[in-house]
Amino acid sequence: MxxxxxxxxxxxxxxxxxxxxxxxxxxxxxxxxxxxxxxxxxxxxxxxxxxxxxxxxxxxxxxxxxxxxxxxxxxxxxxxGLKQRQGAAYALHGAVAGIILISISAVLIWAFGGIAWQTPAWDQEMLVPMLKGAVLFVGVAVSEEIYSRGYVQGLLRYHYGKTVAIVMSSILFALLHSLNPGVFSSPFPFANLIMAGVIMAVAREVTGGLWWPIGLHLTWNYFQGYIYGFNVSGTVPDNSLLSTVDQGPAWLSGGIFGIEGSALTVAVLILGTIAVYMLYRNRKLDAASIIK
Structure with a gap:
């Protein structure tokens, strides 16, 4: 006790x-x-x-x-988890995975009729908000991963083991977003937040550090909002390369919460978690990731 x-x-x-x-x-x-x-x-x-x-x-x-x-x-x-050999390479792997997974989710929602895309006329003034968005999401990725996967998951893993650490840190990660607009509009936003936590927590375990989850977190958020034009966990991006028009039920389109409000995204994240585990499970944990 x-x-x-x-x-x-x-x-x-x-x-x-x-x-x-x-x-x-x-x-x-x-x-x-x-x-x-x-x-x-x-x-x-x-x-x-x-x-x-x-x-x-x-x-x-x-x-x-x-x-x-x-x-x-x-x-x-x-x-x-920050002192990790080949941390830059792992961050790149995670960033590529984030782009792939968010792109699959976006295209599936579009293909099933959940949204339509429009291409706004390019204006150089759009560049500044998009750069600010990149800086913002770098900060979000680094801070949330250091807290949720670095401190909380590490603490829980030390006392209770990997499984409890993955599950509980993912639930807490979802709860940290509980004030976001539309998070309880249906079961899917909260389910997606938990699954996003799970894929990053599993990556934290099998790669031995935080850099893979940081890379995924960054590109997942940025491409979701500033490339594909969805709301990001309920928040509206200033500008985006594409503009989405919601034309399907919220369980499909994601509604006001964005991609993370769609049932299709839950499936993509589950499959993504399995893929991450299968790809990295045999890699040795990097002893240099331990802070001394």
Whole structure:
């Protein structure tokens, strides 16, 4: 019982640290905004559309992960996953896999009539939002993988083994997105979030580090939003190479949640997880991935 309480307590503490700082930052932002003459609606819009809070959140998840590891786990010697030999190659593998899997999902949804694509007229002004989107999703991929697969999965694996670590870290990963628009509009968004967590958690185990999951996370999000024009976990991209027109039921098209709201994507992620396991299962875990 003491072990269970300690593990749960550490995970809760890692989240509380992030939430407290985010709350304080939001309050400061609100006070400054009110003092400058903004009304409530303007404040909500400014906070919702601003970049300060999202980037602060990314930084805090990374800081929380390293702080918890440094204070409680370093001497235990379990793998955090960043110090990985051939990490760049694994990141490239994951990035290619992300492009393949999201492309298969998008094409299947289109082929079954869930969406239609339109090609907007290219404007050079589109380039800046698309570059900003790339920076944003690099931050999202790195911060969420360091926290979910680096710290949480590593902690759970040390105490309970691989299977529990994969399952529980994937559920927590899905719960971290529970405030996203449309996440509970049907069973499929939450199921897809869990399966996205599973494929990245399995990749974390069979490749021995975080770089493959980081690569997949980045390209999966970026191509979903800025190339194929879907909402990304309920959030709307500023611009995209293609524009989607929803013309099928939400279980097929994904609805307001995007590709991750489609039943077809669940199947693609399940098959992708099996493929990742089969491709990498015989590779030795890299001893250099252990943080000392």
């Amino acid at each position: 003491k072990t269970h309480a300690a593990v749960v307590g550490k995970i809760i503490l890692s989240l509380v640290m992030v939430m407290v700082v985010i709350t304080i930052a939001s309050l400061v932002f609100a006070i400054v905004g009110t003092a400058s003459g903004m009304d409530l609606a303007e404040l909500e819009t400014s906070i919702g559309e601003g970049v300060l809070i999202p980037y602060l959140q990314m930084i805090l998840f990374i800081a929380s992960s390293f702080a918890m590891y440094a204070f409680f786990e370093r001497k235990k010697g379990w793998s955090f």
